[in-house]
Amino acid sequence: MRRFYDPQPFTAGQPATLGADASHHIARVLRMREGDPLVLFNGEGGEWQATLEQVHKSAVVARLEQFNADDRTPPQAVTLALPLIKGEKLDYAVQKATELGVTRIALVQTERAEVRLDGERADKKVRHLRQVAISACEQCGMNRVPELLPPVSLADWLAQCESALKLIAHPGEQPFQPEQVRAVDALALVTGPEGGFTDAELALATDAGFIPCALGERVLRAETAPVALLAAFWAWQLG
Secondary structure (H helix, E strand, O other): OOEEEOOOOOOOOOEEEOOHHHHHHHHHHOOOOOOOEEEEEOOOOOEEEEEEEEEOOOOEEEEEEEEEOOOOOOOOEEEEEEEOOOHHHHHHHHHHHHHOOOOEEEEEEOOOOOOOOOHHHHHHHHHHHHHHHHHHHHHHOOOOOOEEEEEEEHHHHHHHOOOOEEEEEOOOOOOOOOHHHHOOOEEEEEOOOOOOOOHHHHHHHHHOOOEEEOOOOOOOOOOOHHHHHHHHHHHHHHO
16 A cells, blocks of 8 residues: 655544645656545654545645554664765665664765765755655655754764764774674664775774774675665664
């Protein structure tokens, strides 16, 4: 059944006029009809079974019928810091991180990143990536959209990060122990750009309490590393 995100309060048995994005997708893209069933969620946990009552080009009205409290969000809160990698690679990383259940995504400016964003361009990028995350939630069944933070320097993000476990994607002298992941309720992971972290950035991370974490000695692509490590975290949790 089709799922749609709409950030408004819903009430059982009551009609809800959906926002512009959901209405456009339902009426103009999917061309759904009155009487069609759908699922709605507002990002606060759980989802609603609903039926389309009115479908117009300008707005769509759905009647809320039954609430399902299933959250589907992993119990461990994960903050992922992503470098500003190029084009669709960043979209991919945000999409897959959302599917894997991260709580928060921070965008960080690293020394070797080729992308530089500030002002209006940064705001536009954040809006775009939030829509990528929303679409991923609609597809995968997550009912909470991860918070997406605007770009800051890596140094600033490292200094303000307060997670119980802080990890940086980089091979360390001591192999990372998965038990460290199982022992905390919240963790933060920062992954590097195409050119990797500089020695100065690694030193800053170490000073801020970050622990190197890697899947062996192989070098993963900037968009692959967060996905592979997040999947490993959930596997370690279950193990």
